[in-house]
Amino acid sequence: MTTADNASGPGQQLCWCCGRTFPESGIIRLGSRPEAGVCLNCTISLRQRARERQAADQGVLARWRVQAVRSGRQAVMQRNWHRLPAVGPALRWINRHLP
Structure with missing residues (x-):
């Protein structure tokens, strides 16, 4: 199953983080996993969570x-x-x- 199968309309893509649908221009694809996409808003919260985890190690x-x-x-x-x-x-x- 692809993200297009989960989207609610043509040209709409599903964010793997929040589950909402966005146009392709509102999705960031994950490097070697092009089927995985995250919306622009979720990229900010993911960055913050990654920094928190990194700080825990420091x-x-x-x-x-x-x-x-x-x-x-x-x-x-x-x-x-x-x-x-x-x-x-x-x-x-x-x-x-x-x-």
């Missing part, structure tokens, strides 16, 4: 740093600051560059 200080960043993200999300027109774009830019 020691206590790296884990504390990742936990502090995660706490900050949660605070921003709970307050919906990322949706504010004045500071939202800056917060989203910062988020892309943090572990």
Whole structure:
């Protein structure tokens, strides 16, 4: 079974992470596994999870740093600051560059 078989319409592809369908332009294919695709939103969360796992292998200080960043993200999300027109774009830019 291919991703096209699981998609809801022509030209729609299934994200292997969240299960939603997207146009092919909204899917990132995984190197040697072209049948596996992840949507752009899930690539961000996968990167964050990979960095958390990597920090766990690097020691206590790296884990504390990742936990502090995660706490900050949660605070921003709970307050919906990322949706504010004045500071939202800056917060989203910062988020892309943090572990």
